[in-house]
Amino acid sequence: MIELPEATIIAAQMNTGLKGKHILDGNRGNSPHKFAFVNRPPEEYAAIFPGKSIGESRANGSLILTDIEPGYTLMLGGGGERIIYHPDATSLPAKYQLYLHFSDETYLTVTVQGWGSTYLLDPAELASHPFISKNLSPLSHSFSxxxxxxxxxxxxxxxxxxxxxxxxxxxxxxxxxxxxxxxxxxxxxxxxxxxxxxxxxxxxxxxxxxxxxxxxxxxxxxxxxxxxxxxxxxxxxxxxxxxxxxxxxxxxxxxxxxxxxxxxxxxxxxxxxxxx
Ligand SMILES: [Zn+2]
The missing domain is CATH 1.10.8.50 (Helicase, Ruva Protein; domain 3)
Known part of the structure; x- marks a missing residue:
């Protein structure tokens, strides 16, 4: 399960390895999963992703928030998500619950183990989402x-x-x-x-x-x-x-x-x- 250490590490790796990548196409995955929580129908995910780029990623507790520019933020983490970068198509898993195909022929997949989430939030949804915490990170200076x-x-x-x-x-x-x-x-x-x-x-x-x-x-x-x-x-x-x-x-x-x-x-x- 992703908690603070993993969310922090994956967000940093996404900034180094994925930021700026251009999305050719993407979707909510090829294998419906009862405990993969989503917030839009499959057609909306498929319509939103093409032409967007990967922006900044940051951790919020156990969550990973990645901007999908312009206009959206992908919210992963807090559960059993396997968030994997693929340098080419040969390592793509058979089943996944989120898929992004980049213009340099690299990929990102999310496979949910147990339960997990792949929310795609617009700015209003991001600002008011109950999972996103305003509490201090225990590693911040202010957590005294x-x-x-x-x-x-x-x-x-x-x-x-x-x-x-x-x-x-x-x-x-x-x-x-x-x-x-x-x-x-x-x-x-x-x-x-x-x-x-x-x-x-x-x-x-x-x-x-x-x-x-x-x-x-x-x-x-x-x-x-x-x-x-x-x-x-x-x-x-x-x-x-x-x-x-x-x-x-x-x-x-x-x-x-x-x-x-x-x-x-x-x-x-x-x-x-x-x-x-
Ligand atoms: Zn002991």
Whole structure:
């Protein structure tokens, strides 16, 4: 699933590799997918793309916003989209949910795994789209310890939400989903079910630093090992707490990594380092 590290990397790669390319033709793909979310009928996608160019790309949390100039913005990410550049037609996949054919005979395809979206937004739709967040990026300068502390200040003493819910839902940290969360909580030594309001001042600080350092490490290593970049290469960040490491020794204390279902997704944690 695309989260902040992958969205940031893919947007940067699109700026280097795709910006300025001229679109000959494009469409909503050749294989309808129940969980590929779109906002226009196929004929509209096919009518809009020809003659346009690829403009600037930027990440908004887990989303990738790419201008299709003039007049539109493609919104990808936040789900299981495989966004792949093809230097020629030989590597095109059999099935895809978005297709762009450029004038230099290169291509971009998006294949949705699980669920994902390929929205094509006009300026009014872009300005008001509920998925696009105005929250601060956790890697921005303004995302300070004081700002993070302020998120906790909104909780009442009786607030029931867990630290998992706090981090990925409400209020949520922009671009952090259930994937990046696992290593962040391990670094901060916090159990996913811990009540957010029960965290001490020191634990909140640990969580703040773990969030920034873990996301930075994921970015520096080209994304997480289970996800792919624009050139179809997996990221170099080896996840410590994941389906790949469940049952294996915790890198800190050696206890076997546990897996549990919690809040609509698997959580992986060390039962010794992350106690309840
Ligand atoms: Zn441990």
């Amino acid at each position: 310890p004081g700002y993070f502390e302020g998120l906790f200040a909104m909780l009442s003493p009786e607030d029931p939400r867990s630290v998992k819910f706090f981090m990925i839902s409400k209020p949520g940290v922009l671009g952090v989903g259930n994937g990046c969360l696992q290593d962040i909580l391990w670094q901060a030594r916090l159990h996913p079910r811990r009540r957010a309001i029960s965290l001490s001042v020191d634990e909140r600080k640990q969580l703040y630093h773990a969030t920034r350092e873990t996301l930075r490490a994921m970015l520096e290593r080209g994304g997480r090992d289970g996800d792919y970049n624009l050139y179809n290469h997996p990221g170099g960040y080896r996840r410590l707490m994941s389906n790949q490491t469940a049952g294996q020794p915790c890198p800190r204390c050696g206890a076997p990594v546990e897996k549990a279902s919690y809040l609509g997704g698997a959580v992986y944690f060390c039962p010794q380092c992350q106690t309840l």
